[in-house]
Each structure stands twice: as structure tokens, then as C-alpha cells.
Amino acid sequence: MLCPKCKTDQASRSHRRGPLEHAIAFFGFYPYRCRNCKARFVSLRPDTAAPASANRPGVEREIKATRSAMAVKRKRRELLLYATAVVLFLAFLYYVTRERTASFEGSLTPPPAFRSTDPAC
Numbered sequence: 001m002l003c004p005k006c007k008t009d010q011a012s013r014s015h016r017r018g019p020l021e022h023a024i025a026f027f028g029f030y031p032y033r034c035r036n037c038k039a040r041f042v043s044l045r046p047d048t049a050a051p052a053s054a055n056r057p058g059v060e061r062e063i064k065a066t067r068s069a070m071a072v073k074r075k076r077r078e079l080l081l082y083a084t085a086v087v088l089f090l091a092f093l094y095y096v097t098r099e100r101t102a103s104f105e106g107s108l109t110p111p112p113a114f115r116s117t118d119p120a121c
């Protein structure tokens, strides 16, 4: 990797630091450090991994299959979590509305008592 500061080929991959470098790694950008001038910079990862995986399409396919399977599993888990949350929310809503109607009915009990005194009037 060529260093942009001293233009020597002494730069090598550095450890990712912070959430930003992890985020840009998603787009193929990785931090590098020059062993000559100790300069740190972020650059697009050279696609040295591409020809290697092209030589082994079976491995690539297997990795892709595993990744998609993991994604499906994760999505299913998220869906289950979402469904559970919805059910819990509905249960809560049912509980709240049932309690409210019960207290509403409770507030309606005085009228029958009033009505019982009405015929006596």
C-alpha cells in the first residue's frame, strides 16, 4: 500500500478505531498506517481478495450461502421479536381497555340504585 504522505510502499493495514472506521469498512475502506512516516490514513482496500476467491467459486458460493442463511435467521428472529412486541402491546391494550370498561361499568352502578328509589317516589 502506497503512503500518500511519503509516497513509499510501507503502509500496512491498521486496526479499525471507533465506530466511524467500522462503518466505512462496510464500504471497503480500511485504515492503514505507514511504517516509514507513521502516518495514518484511510483507503479503499486493494481487491487482492477478489482473484483469490475467483479461483475458488465453490468457497465463495458457500460463504454467500452461509451469509444469506444467517441473514434469514436474523430476519426471522427480528420478526419473532416484533411479533412478540405487538402481541404484548395488544395484551396491554386489551388489559387497559378492559379495566377502563370495568371501571366505567362501576361508575354506572349508581343509576340502578337511583332507579330502585324511583318507583318508590
Ligand SMILES: [Zn+2]
Residues within 6 Å of the ligand: 003, 004, 005, 006, 007, 008, 010, 034, 035, 036, 037, 038, 039
Ligand atoms: Zn509514509
